[in-house]
Amino acid sequence: MISYPIGLVPGPVSVPPKIREAWLTDFGSSDLEADFYDLYAQNQKLVQTLLETKESVVITSGEAMSILWGGVKSALRPGERLLAVASGLFGEGFADMARAIGAEAEVVAFPYDDVPDPGKVREAVRRFRPQVVTAVHCETPSGTLNPHLRELGEIAHEADALFVVDFVSSGGGAPIGVDESLIDIGLLGSQKVLSLPPSLSVSTVSARAWSVFERVGYGGYDAYLPWRRVPEVRAMPYTHDWQGMTALNVALNAIMEEGPQNAYARHARAASLCRTMGREAGLTLFPAREDICSPTVTAFNVPDGWTWPELDAALRKKGLVAGGNYGSLDGRVFRIGHMGSQADEALVKRGMEVLGEVLRSK
Known part of the structure; x- marks a missing residue:
């Protein structure tokens, strides 16, 4: 596996x-x-x-x-x-x-x-x-x-x-x-x-x-x-x-022990970092407004020049696994999950750096 x-x-x-x-x-x-x-x-x-x-x-x-x-x-x-x-x-x-x-x-x-x-x-x-x-x-x-x-x-x-x-x-x-x-x-x-x-x-x-x-x-x-x-x-x-x-x-x-309010703040920071780095890499958010984005998951539009299977395969070669989608969003929108154990700014930074590298490689 x-x-x-x-x-x-x-x-x-x-x-x-x-x-x-x-x-x-x-x-x-x-x-x-x-x-x-x-x-x-x-x-x-x-x-x-x-x-x-x-x-x-x-x-x-x-x-x-x-x-x-x-x-x-x-x-x-x-x-x-x-x-x-x-x-x-x-x-x-x-x-x-x-x-x-x-x-x-x-x-x-x-x-x-x-x-x-x-x-x-x-x-x-x-x-x-x-x-x-x-x-x-x-x-x-x-x-x-x-x-x-x-x-x-x-x-x-x-x-x-x-x-x-x-x-x-x-x-x-x-x-x-x-x-x-x-x-x-x-x-x-x-x-x-x-x-x-x-x-x-x-x-x-x-x-x-x-x-x-x-x-x-x-x-x-x-x-x-x-x-x-x-x-x-x-x-x-x-x-x-x-x-x-x-x-x-x-x-x-x-x-x-962390405190629920601190946990919510940690999720918000991880989400903000994900979206900031995503925009810097040339990605666009799927939601119409950033104020309605979830602190636990970020949805990006699949960028021009890529199909989701191509992007997914390229990310996996670099050790990053993100999420595809379902129904009418399948192939159009992909997701970064920053919830729970993954609401970690160091992890999100590492992942978004890999994503940026992959996007610049094409």
């Missing part, structure tokens, strides 16, 4: 040695041991602090897509309505999930290089009257960060709809403020800022959401309801990942 010394992909990010060590320790059975439930509770409290919420926290095994699906299936019955606020690929994906379970879905769409307009969202909510409104904080393929979570939360609550937010690739790298933003279901993945493998998913769940979950009654593998009283009842729906939960504890405590 090929290893690249300069890893700047937008996830899964590089896993630091202190987190990898968690997998070198053997434990007992996670669904039987009191120590595991104590660890689970510790992680819940740390997540509450990081995401600024007093609501419930659920931590499950599986990559973040599992909780996106679980949230939709737990919150909607067939025939009910979901409005997906979308300025990118992942925002649109919520509508596809809703339709797949027999719900009605509508997308209020905005350009991929921009962010949602709350005024247009309010119009759509009043007309469509959904039970669920979804949004994405960081559209990773587009490199944008949605600054309107609080406004969108207010709009959803005005319609008595649940507000579901994917902050999979921004949580821990940018302020979320779950309670301030009126988020009913918040979705976070382990493989982005937390710098773990893609093995755990973290959710915040409001009291409003639990009431809806009870009404819907979904009970599949990815359901939320069976987790409501973990760890109080000392029982889980399935055997959990003790090593992963230990690694999560290491990652969360590291952010707390």
Whole structure:
């Protein structure tokens, strides 16, 4: 397997040695041991602090897509309505999930290089009257960060709809403020800022959401309801990942020791350096405005005279691996991931120097 010394992909990010060590320790059975439930509770409290919420926290095994699906299936019955606020690929994906379970879905769409307009969202909510409104904080393929979570939360609550937010690739790298933003279901993945493998998913769940979950009654593998009283009842729906939960504890405590505000500032510095050096190398940002760029990922247009496969191959020869793209952005936009362990100015500087060298070579 090929290893690249300069890893700047937008996830899964590089896993630091202190987190990898968690997998070198053997434990007992996670669904039987009191120590595991104590660890689970510790992680819940740390997540509450990081995401600024007093609501419930659920931590499950599986990559973040599992909780996106679980949230939709737990919150909607067939025939009910979901409005997906979308300025990118992942925002649109919520509508596809809703339709797949027999719900009605509508997308209020905005350009991929921009962010949602709350005024247009309010119009759509009043007309469509959904039970669920979804949004994405960081559209990773587009490199944008949605600054309107609080406004969108207010709009959803005005319609008595649940507000579901994917902050999979921004949580821990940018302020979320779950309670301030009126988020009913918040979705976070382990493989982005937390710098773990893609093995755990973290959710915040409001009291409003639990009431809806009870009404819907979904009970599949990815359901939320069976987790409501973990760890109080000392029982889980399935055997959990003790090593992963230990690694999560290491990652969360590291952010707390650094201080969340300091972590956010570190991400902002790495992002600013990436964009400054990118412009100096002749690159142009994909987002229409720099003020909507995410601190965790930067999206650049593939420069004239290059195809993405050519540029990617040239970068890999120099030991740098960046991120390609999906859908309509495939081949047009590439990404530098500076989140979690990769929000390191020395690493970003090294990577952008290589990128500049490659661009000047042609």
